[in-house]
Amino acid sequence: MxxxxxxxxxxxxxKLADCFVTINGNRYNFMQMIDFEAKVDKTKTKVPILGRIMEGNKTVGLAGSFSGTAHYNQSIFRQALxxxxxxxxxxxxxxxxxxxDPESAAGRQTFVFMDCNxxxxxxxxFDADGEYLDEEIEGTFEDFKMPEGFNILNGMQ
Structure with missing residues (x-):
């Protein structure tokens, strides 16, 4: 075999990532982030097809959302509210x-999410019984691009 x-x-x-947020022309190294995830959900419609028992599915749109946890030590988003x-x-x-990750042959990947809200x-x-304060940050985005993608690893092709 x-x-x-x-x-x-x-x-x-x-742990090896960078997160930058640009608000009103100001670019911030958002090093407060503990975790982050952005995703798109497809909007699909059911398609009846003559001669088939199974109906089809047609993608008709996308909806983008993000969520993450940050250390509670910045006021940028509170000021926006x-x-x-x-x-x-x-x-x-x-x-x-x-x-x-400099050790990985996968290299580097960058995504930019635009029109975030x-x-x-x-x-x-506050939390009198806690060790440190953090907060959830959630929202939506309306567009995205991938200026850099991971390399194809040896053995994938």
């Missing part, structure tokens, strides 16, 4: 995520 397998060193370290309350003008922003957020908090 000549089964080619992935090398353990080609996994991507969960306050600005919205005071002016009625909501804040849209960009998030850039890069994963790169939070679903709300924590205004104030």
């Amino acid at each position: 000549n089964n080619v397998t992935m090398k353990a060193r080609d996994t991507i370290s969960a 306050l600005d919205y309350k005071n002016t009625g003008i909501d804040t849209y922003f960009e998030i850039q995520i890069t994963n790169e 939070t679903d709300g957020g924590v205004l104030a908090k």
